[in-house]
Amino acid sequence: MGRKIDLRLMAAFLRPASMLAALRCFAVCRQPLRLLYYYITKNAFASDFIKFRFRTPTGDLELTAFSPEDVITFFIIFCRREYTPQERARVFVDFGSNIGVTAAYFLSQDDRNVVYCYEPNSISAERLKANLKPFEGRFFLEEVCVGDEEKSVTFGIEPTGVYSAVGLAGEGVKTVQVPCRDVNDILSGIISERSRVDFLKIDIEGLEKEVIRAVRPELLKNIGQIEAETGEFDHQIPGYDRSQCGSIVRYQRKG
Numbered sequence: 001m002g003r004k005i006d007l008r009l010m011a012a013f014l015r016p017a018s019m020l021a022a023l024r025c026f027a028v029c030r031q032p033l034r035l036l037y038y039y040i041t042k043n044a045f046a047s048d049f050i051k052f053r054f055r056t057p058t059g060d061l062e063l064t065a066f067s068p069e070d071v072i073t074f075f076i077i078f079c080r081r082e083y084t085p086q087e088r089a090r091v092f093v094d095f096g097s098n099i100g101v102t103a104a105y106f107l108s109q110d111d112r113n114v115v116y117c118y119e120p121n122s123i124s125a126e127r128l129k130a131n132l133k134p135f136e137g138r139f140f141l142e143e144v145c146v147g148d149e150e151k152s153v154t155f156g157i158e159p160t161g162v163y164s165a166v167g168l169a170g171e172g173v174k175t176v177q178v179p180c181r182d183v184n185d186i187l188s189g190i191i192s193e194r195s196r197v198d199f200l201k202i203d204i205e206g207l208e209k210e211v212i213r214a215v216r217p218e219l220l221k222n223i224g225q226i227e228a229e230t231g232e233f234d235h236q237i238p239g240y241d242r243s244q245c246g247s248i249v250r251y252q253r254k255g
Contacts, residue, residue: 017080018080022079039074095183124164166180202229
């Protein structure tokens with residue numbers, strides 16, 4: 001196995017927040033050295049997948065990584081704790097669920113938590129279902145894109161699945177037509193069923209900003225937190241406190 005180092009990741013790893021996350025890795029992951037090795041080197045796996053076990057408030061959780069990019073996601077979610085739901089959050093919505101890592105983190109924090117997952121990549125969706133099997137009955141998956149209107153879109157799937165996106169094209173990218181649902185229809189249905197959304201996570205490779213802007217005010221009053229991977233984004237939502245942490249914008253409902 002070649003021992004190449006991703007210099008960009010190494011630079012990020014040496015930041016204080018990432019060093020703290022590396023220390024936390026030893027507390028939450030039962031194979032911390034293996035996880036850190038693939039996080040830093042991004043070397044290809046010697047097999048088709050690698051299983052990792054994590055300590056969580058509800059017990060040990062086994063998740064499968066299918067590429068080094070998945071290991072990076074494990075580190076970001078379980079060790080760096082990219083998303084910061086309040087302890088009392090119970091109803092989660094995950095736009096851009098990929099293989100289910102963030103959903104698994106949310107579900108593993110409390111046996112009462114439920115997650116509504118949205119992932120248009122059929123391969124990632126099958127992997128999500130396998131990773132979330134211990135939580136059957138508490139997660140709900142719809143294989144669609146999420147946008148500001150209902151339509152059919154061209155979705156580009158790259159080999160790892162992590163960076164697949166609407167409109168993605170190029171060498172090694174497979175394009176397919178997939179349904180796109182209106183964010184307001186999705187949220188209104190969940191709020192009708194659950195009365196609220198405690199935490200809305202958005203990571204949909206470039207469409208985050210337009211989706212945030214599209215959510216109707218009458219729905220926002222029933223959403224506690226919104227966190228999205230937008231990059232720098234100074235959009236204000238009335239009734240929410242806004243903060244920025246790296247590429248993540250965070251909205252916390254006031255009061």
